[in-house]
Amino acid sequence: MMTREEALEFGMSFPNVYEERPFRDPNWQLVRVKGSKKAFLWIYEREGYTNLNVKVDPEWRDFWRNTYDAVIAGYHQNKEHWNTIILDGTIPDKEIQRMISESYDLVTDSPTKRIYEAVKRIPQGHVATYGKIAEMAGNPRMSRAVGNALHKNPDPEHIPCFRVVNSKGELAGAFAFGGGNVQKELLEADGVEVIDGKVNLEKYGI
DNA sequence: CACCAGGCATTTG
DNA sequence: ACAAATGCCTGGT
Numbered sequence: 001m002m003t004r005e006e007a008l009e010f011g012m013s014f015p016n017v018y019e020e021r022p023f024r025d026p027n028w029q030l031v032r033v034k035g036s037k038k039a040f041l042w043i044y045e046r047e048g049y050t051n052l053n054v055k056v057d058p059e060w061r062d063f064w065r066n067t068y069d070a071v072i073a074g075y076h077q078n079k080e081h082w083n084t085i086i087l088d089g090t091i092p093d094k095e096i097q098r099m100i101s102e103s104y105d106l107v108t109d110s111p112t113k114r115i116y117e118a119v120k121r122i123p124q125g126h127v128a129t130y131g132k133i134a135e136m137a138g139n140p141r142m143s144r145a146v147g148n149a150l151h152k153n154p155d156p157e158h159i160p161c162f163r164v165v166n167s168k169g170e171l172a173g174a175f176a177f178g179g180g181n182v183q184k185e186l187l188e189a190d191g192v193e194v195i196d197g198k199v200n201l202e203k204y205g206i
Numbered sequence: 207c208a209c210c211a212g213g214c215a216t217t218t219g
Numbered sequence: 220a221c222a223a224a225t226g227c228c229t230g231g232t
Contacts, residue, residue: 111230130212134229143212145230151211152232164211172211 001089002096004043004050010097011041014104038107041100052085053077054103114138115149122163125191127204129167162186169201
C-alpha cells in the first residue's frame, strides 16, 4: 500500500515540480509545477488515513469515484475537477500513480504542449504542415501558434520540428535550424526527398 | 502593446 | 482568369 512518503516521492518524480507547505497547518503538503505554480498533488492526513487530492478530467471523474470506494469528491476543493484518494490500501499503487500522472498532465496542459506532442507523433519519413499540427493539437486555426512554438523548440532531441513544412511543402528559411541546409539534411536522412527546397506533400504528408 | 518559421477567405490589380 | 496583397484568425512571449 502506498504511503505518504511514496506518494510524495512519486509526485516529485515529474519534471519541473517542487514541494511546499503553504498553509498554517503543516499537515497539508502540496506538489506544484514551477512557473505556473499550479498544484497537482495535495497530501494530508485525515481521519487516520493519508489522503491525496488530484485534479481529474470531469469526463473521468465519476469513473474513478464509481470504481473505487476510496476515491471521493475532492475534499476542500472544487468537486468538478478534483478527487480525493484515501490511502487505505484498497487501490492498486499503479492506479494511484495513474491518477497522479493524469493530474500532472492536466495542470501542465496547454496548446503549446499539445503542439509539441503532435509534432512527436509525425512518423519518421513523413512530414506535416503547420495547419495539420494545429489540427492534431486540437485547433485547426492555430497554425500561427505552431510556428511560434517551434521557433523556440525546447527539446529538438525529442521534438522533430524539421518534419514540419508549410502548406506548400516548403522548408523553413535559413534562420531556423541554425543553418541553411540543416532541415534538408535532416529530412533526407529521414528518407524524405527534398526537391527545390520543397517536399511532395502527396507523397510524404500525413 | 507588438511581435512570430502559418493559413484561409477575401479583396485588389 | 490569375497572382498578389490584405485582413483576420490563433496563442504565447
